[in-house]
Amino acid sequence: MAKKIPFLRKLKYFGFSVIATCSGILFLIVFLTYTGLFGPVPGTDELQQVNRQQHTIFYSSDGKQIGTTRKQNSIHTELEDVSPVMVDALLSIEDVRFYDHNGIDNRALARVLVKTILLGQDSGGGSTLTQQLAKNLYPREYSHGFFLITDKIREMIIASRMEAIFSKEEILTLYLNKVSFGEDTFGIEMASRRFFNTSASDLTLRQAAVLAGLLKATTSYNPYRNPESSKERRDVVLRQMEKYGMISTEEAEAAIEQPLVTDYTRYREPDDIAPYFLEMARRELTEILSAHSGSKNSSYNASSDGLEVVTTLDTRIQQAADAAISERMKYLQSILDRETGRSPIFGMDDPDILQAWKQTGQYRELVSQGLTDQEIEDILHTPVNTSLFTWDGYRDVRISPYEELKHYLTFLNAGFVALHPYSGRVMAWTGGINHRHFPYDQVTAHRQPGSAFKPILYAAALENGRKPCDYQRNVLAQYADYDGWTPRNHEEEYGGRYSLQGALSQSINTVAVHVAMETGVENIQQTASAMGIRSPMPEAPSIALGTAEVSLLELTAAYTSFLNSGQPSKPVFIQEIRNSDGERIYFLDDSLNTSAEIVSRESDISGITPETAGAMVQMLQKAVNEGTGEPLRSEFGIRHALAGKTGTTQQFTDGWFVGFTPDLVFGTRIGGWNNRVRFREFPAYASQTALPVVGGFLNRLSENPELNAAENRFPLNVTNTSFTLSCPDFQNDRLRDRILDFFTGRDSDDPRIIEGEEQNSDSTKKKGGFFRRLGRALGIQ
Incomplete structure (x- = not known):
């Protein structure tokens, strides 16, 4: 017996050591979380402002309200205006001891620790309504692993502070106005209107039970999409209400026997004029207010201080762009739909669709519920009610999430x-x-x-000694150092010589690549960087044909260099900020493209020379007047000063047009979600996709006399250049070149081999016959 005592003591000491170590670690985590190391932990002063928050309002430059910092689709309602059965249903399923705790339910917390951590069983949620409110007000940045623990602790700290500040009724009011019911619907009033076409004050027992049950999983228990699951969840809520004496057994039984009935109100598009722009303006506002945290403006909060922000957006220009895009995209989508109807892009269990599914909020919600892969796959292929966006309006259908996702991923999109x-x-x-x-x-x-x-390529060529009237032979070439790459012209026409401005106007690929080889890929990269492009550039002559992946914003901003004496302008979204007292705290100085008050926009971009910029304006005018952009004149009837360039990628994946008038630089791109979403029969050159958007846009601007958009010519200081541009675009091969080709046996349709320096190869000789070569040499076709 004496031998067992030391072992028991060791076991006892070991147990104490484990408990002490775990307690110490827990105390350290709590302390570090309390200090804000793992996320913001608002103090009392900040929390007291939650009820008095004033959202920032954004205005356009022409004086119209275009949005706020509040991105939630909600309508505020007071607690007394909410049906009492809704409050009972909520508390019964989410926090039945709400009125007995101070933000942390110790009994629920103990249940979670024992059942979930020790026994590995589902214990239900342990978060109180106040903790859930804290999570809504201060969202988690991470939701897995170690950070899940720190987030829970942070929410407990915030909940305890809120309970000390607010009454239970105030907390309930905040919760019912902030909580998400899915479908971009926040707050009980908006949810009541969405799913039952009624007010929160008029909710019935069954309706309240549905909405309370929806909060656990807003997709899985959505009464419109998944009525069967929603009814099961509703009945669980009703049984909870019965259990805690909020309704009688008779009331519960009577409600459970009734079918699920909704009066769904289809989603209506928000009134935001430019939602994508607003996202960028909100981001810039945050950067402006935080860039100078030590300045007098450091105390301003974008979400709560009632700022007024005047943006750079002009709603008249925005509406012209939106209308032009909608008109063309509806037409293009109808063509693509006919093609995909005959030959679908995606099949069953398509890997691209499955990968996209894993990026959705619904998939993450299902994973968070602990469902197995098979259960999630079953849900993916189970039909549900939904409302599909189409160019002819929303359409109510019953299809699986897989088919719904496939529907949206088959759309062409535009920027x-x-x-x-x-x-x-x-x-x-x-x-x-x-x-x-x-x-x-x-x-x-x-x-x-x-x-x-x-245009970036040719600007680089001019910067490195070439001239717009230099001529380059239009010869098919094979580049041995680049795996035998042979760039071709889209019309498959070769021979003759193009001036550089003619080659740009007519978009001759062979000449562009040869110019790139002579200019040097590194010099092209440097010019692109000087014009503000920061995306990686390929180390190959294919850079001449636009194989670098850039954003539409990058390329459009680079084109500002041509109008701005070679210096690119940095895109900005905000021109003035005023506080709630009307005092201006920020403004944008147009002449310097800098803030004159609390932020500096000094640029490290060198730009290109004014001579090159002026020449490029004239060369791009020619591209519109006589080249690939000519349909803007002949088909859309645009007569005012205009310059620009089309772009079509391989297999018609994307269509681009970037151009400018004297006062506006613009760009558009049309393409699919990935390279599989493209036309296979329709000749989707940029002249058929992106260019018509620009044509429609410019015509709409011209119809608005307030914009004065139809200037007849570019200012002289913009087009001024020392380069000569008065030369023919094209010349036939000189007699010397024809004779050389004749005696070397080379046809202009044959690819010549390029290995470092231009070399001839017997392998490229085409056996076309003596008389054929003689005819070519003499200019006889």
Whole structure:
């Protein structure tokens, strides 16, 4: 017996050591969380402002309200205006001891620790309503692993402070106005209208039970999408209300026997004029207010201090852009839908669709519920009620989430941006065809621009000694050092010589690549950087054809260099900020493209020479007047000063147009979600996709006399250059070149081999016959 005592003592000491160590670690985590190391822990003063928050209001430059910092779709309601059965239903299922705790329910917390951590069983939620409110007000940055623990502790700290500040009724009011019911619906009033077409004050027992049950999983228990699951959850809530004496057994039984009935109100698009622009303006506002945390403006909070922000957006220009995009995209989508109807892009269990599914909020919600992969897959393929966006309006259907996702991923999308060339003001910004269903911004998305990048190439050539009237042979070439790459012209026409301005105007690929080889890839990269492009550039001559992935914003901003004497303008979204007292705390000085007050926008971008910029303006005018952009004149009837360049990527994946008038630089891109979403039969050159958007946009601007958009010519200081541009675009091969080709046996349709320096190769000789070569040499076709 004496031998066992030391062992028991060791076990006892070991147990104490484990408890002490765990307690010490827990205390350290709590302390570090309390200090704000793992996320903001608001103090008493900040929490007291929650009820008195004034949202920042954004205005356009032409004086219209375009949005606020509040992104939630909600309507405030007071607690006395909420049906009492709604409050009972909420407390019965979410926090039955709400009136007995001070923000932390110790009994629920103990249950979670024992059942979840020690026994590995589902214990239900342990968070009180106050903790849930803290989570809504101060969202988690991470939701897994160690950070899940620190977030829980942080929410407990915030909840305890809120309980000390607010009454229970105030906390309930805040919760019922802040909580999400899914579908971009926040607050009990908006949820009542969405799902039952009624007010929160008129909710019935069954309706209240549905909404209370919805909070656990807003997608899985959505009464419109999943009525069967929603009814099961409703009945659970009713049984809880019966259990805690909030309703009688008879009332519970009578309600459970009734079917689930909704009066769903279809989603209506928000009134925001430019939702994608607003996202960027909100971001810039935060940067401006935080960039000078030590200044007199450091105390301003974008979310609660009632600031008034005048943005650079012009709603008239924005509406012209939106209308032009909608008109063209509806037409293009109808063509693509006919093609995909005959030959679908995506099949069943398509890996691209499955990968996209894992990026959705619904998938993350299902994973958080602990469902197995098989259960999630079953949900993915189970039909639900939904309302699909189409160009002809919303359509109520019953399809699986897989089919719904496939529907949206088959859409073509578009981006459009318009900038003031000298100040960088963003005048219009359309990041997609529908912000709710396509929130990913197409203006900042990176794609290959095709020939819309060629002005950067030719600007680099001029910067490095070439001239617009230098001639280059239009010869098919094979580049041995680049895996035998053979760039071709889209018309498959070769021979003759193009001036550089002619090659740009007609978008001749062979000449562009040869110019790139002579200019040097590194010099092209340097010019792109000097014009403000920061995206990585390929180390290959294919850079000439726009294979670098850039954003529409980057390329459009680079084009401002041409109008601005070679210096690119940095895009800006905000021109003035006033506090709640009307005092101006920030303004943008257009002449310097800098803030004159609390932020500096000093640029490290060198730009290009004014001579090159002036020459490029004239060369891009020619591209519109006589080249690939000519349909803007002949088909859309645009007569005022205009310059620009189209761009079409391989297999018609994307169509671009970037251009400018004397007072506006603009760009648009049209393409699919990935390279599989494209036309296979329709000849989707940029002249058929992006260019018509620009044509429609410019015509709408011309119809508005207030904008004075139809100037007849570019100012002399913009087009002034020392370069000579009066030369023919094209010349036939000189007799010397024809004779040389004849005796070397080379046909202009044959690829010549390029290995470092231009070399001839017997392998490229085409056996076309003596008389054919003689005819070519003499100019006889």
